[in-house]
Every structure is written in structure tokens, then in C-alpha cells.
Amino acid sequence: xxxxxxxxxxxxxxxxxxxxxxxxxxxxxxxxxxxxxxxxxxxxxxxxxxxxxxxxxxxxxxxxxxxxxxxxxxxxxxxxxxxxxxxxxxxxxxxxxxxxxxxxxxxxxxxxxxxxxxxxxxxxxxxxxxxxxxxxxxxxxxxxxxxxxxxxxxxxxxxxxxxxxxxxxxxxxxxxxxxxxxxxxxxxxxxxxxxxxxxxxxxxxxxxxxxxxxx
Numbered sequence: 001x002x003x004x005x006x007x008x009x010x011x012x013x014x015x016x017x018x019x020x021x022x023x024x025x026x027x028x029x030x031x032x033x034x035x036x037x038x039x040x041x042x043x044x045x046x047x048x049x050x051x052x053x054x055x056x057x058x059x060x061x062x063x064x065x066x067x068x069x070x071x072x073x074x075x076x077x078x079x080x081x082x083x084x085x086x087x088x089x090x091x092x093x094x095x096x097x098x099x100x101x102x103x104x105x106x107x108x109x110x111x112x113x114x115x116x117x118x119x120x121x122x123x124x125x126x127x128x129x130x131x132x133x134x135x136x137x138x139x140x141x142x143x144x145x146x147x148x149x150x151x152x153x154x155x156x157x158x159x160x161x162x163x164x165x166x167x168x169x170x171x172x173x174x175x176x177x178x179x180x181x182x183x184x185x186x187x188x189x190x191x192x193x194x195x196x197x198x199x200x201x202x203x204x205x206x207x208x209x210x211x212x213x214x215x
Contacts, residue, residue, distance in 0.1 A: 013111040016045035017103060017138070019087070019096065023062050024205060025074045026183055026197045028176040032143050036116050036171055037080055040141065044080050045116070046103070047071050051087040051094045062210060064088045073200035097130040100137045113137060119144035122168065123153055126160060135167045146172045187211035 018033055025047070033045045049067045061067075068088045075081035086102055087094040096115070104110045115138045122142040125131050134140075142150060150170050157165060178196050186193050188211055193202055205211065 014040065014042045014114060015103060015111045016040070016042040016114045016116050016141070017048055017099065018045055018116040019048045019050060019099065021061055021180070022047065022049045022067050022071045023180050024067070024183055024197055024201055024210070025071045026178050026180060026201075027195070028173075028178045030074060030078075030198070031176065032171075032173055033081065033116065034078070035173055036114070036141050036143070039171060040114055040139075040169075042080075042114060043111075044082055046082045046084050047075060048084045048087055048099055051090045052092060066204075066208060066210060070201045070204050073204055074198045076200075095129045097128070097134050097137075100134060104137050112139070114139045114141055116141045116143060116171075118142070119148050119150065119170065122150075126156065132161050132164075135161055135164045138167075140168045141171050142168060143171045143173055146174065148172070184211040188213075 016033065016036055018029070018036075020029065022029065029047075033047070036042060037045050049064065049071050050061075051064050065088070068083065068085060072083045075083060086099060090098075100113060100115060103113055115134075117140065119142040122140060125134070125140070128134065142153075148170065150168070153168070154165055157168065183193050183196055186196075187205060193205070197205075
């Protein structure tokens, strides 16, 4: 994907990874990715739709191909955004450590990786598979609204993984009252979702009748 990628102004290749179910992807995801790209001098942001999320009931999540196509439609106008099928095509549950290892090319010679996730999710990182290895392979960008504090998280991090505090950064994004759950609820209630998600995604949801029979 990045064989011909050009380094940034600092001479390095920085890749942002943004995982999620993206069911559906919405403007909040895109604003977050673009802000992370600018603040952390990322060359690219790769959206990685989850295949079979180990922490969610598979029956409540839309088919992987729907989520992959919606994400692709949402990012197609931004040349710095890509979508990966890595987890979509995987067999069985997928884990962040496996995704990060893939983009790290399996060693320390690959690009510098930045994993973008919600601040609430980062609080659960100590339950993730091989989280200490994860902190060595990637820098984490914890996204939240202004005023959010990671003090308790850093206390736990200092206790369980000393000297890794520099691997987690807080990225504050102005409050956006939008979420995938909110969009699914509105579709189920036959309410408009215009401007909550990119227009091609809105059209895709309508065409395929997604979220009409339940949330």
C-alpha cells in the first residue's frame, strides 16, 4: 500500500491506523482522522474496519462488506486516507496487536505507527491482547472532547508499563454530537441522517436498507 510513499517534512514515514466497526462511518470519524493527521504529521491515515470484533455480538454488527464499502465511500475524496481489508478478510476474531504487527512489517524497520482510538477505549488497553508489545510497536492517540483527563490512566500505565507514558497522547476534538449508534437509531425511526455521515454513505444505507429492522 505504501511502497511509493513519500516521507514527511521530518524525513520519516508516519502512518495513522484507525480501527473500528464503522457501522456506519460518520463525520466524527473523518474529523478525528484529519485532525490526527495534521497534529501528528501523519503521511496517511488507514481506516481498518473490524472483521469479527471480539468484544461485540456478531449478530448486532452489519456485514463486514457493507462496512468496508461505506468506509471506502466516505474517504475517497481525501488522498491521505486509505481503507484496509486486513481485518475484514481475516478468519475469526481480530486483535489490534495483529493489525499493528502487519503494518509494522514485522520489525522495527517499518513506518512509525500511530493508533487512533477513543479515550474511553484507551482506558481498557490493559485488557487488550499483548498490550505491552502494542505500546512498543505504536504510539497511541486517545481522542476525546476538550477537558477530558487521562490522569488515572497514566497512573495505571506508570504502574504496569513503566517508561511508556510517552507512547500515549491525548487529542482533543470539539464535541460532535454524532455516533454510529445515533445514526442507526435515526434510520430505524425513519429520521434524516443528512450531514451526519458523508452523502455517499447515506445513499448506500438507503439503497441497501441497512438499520431498518433494528439497531
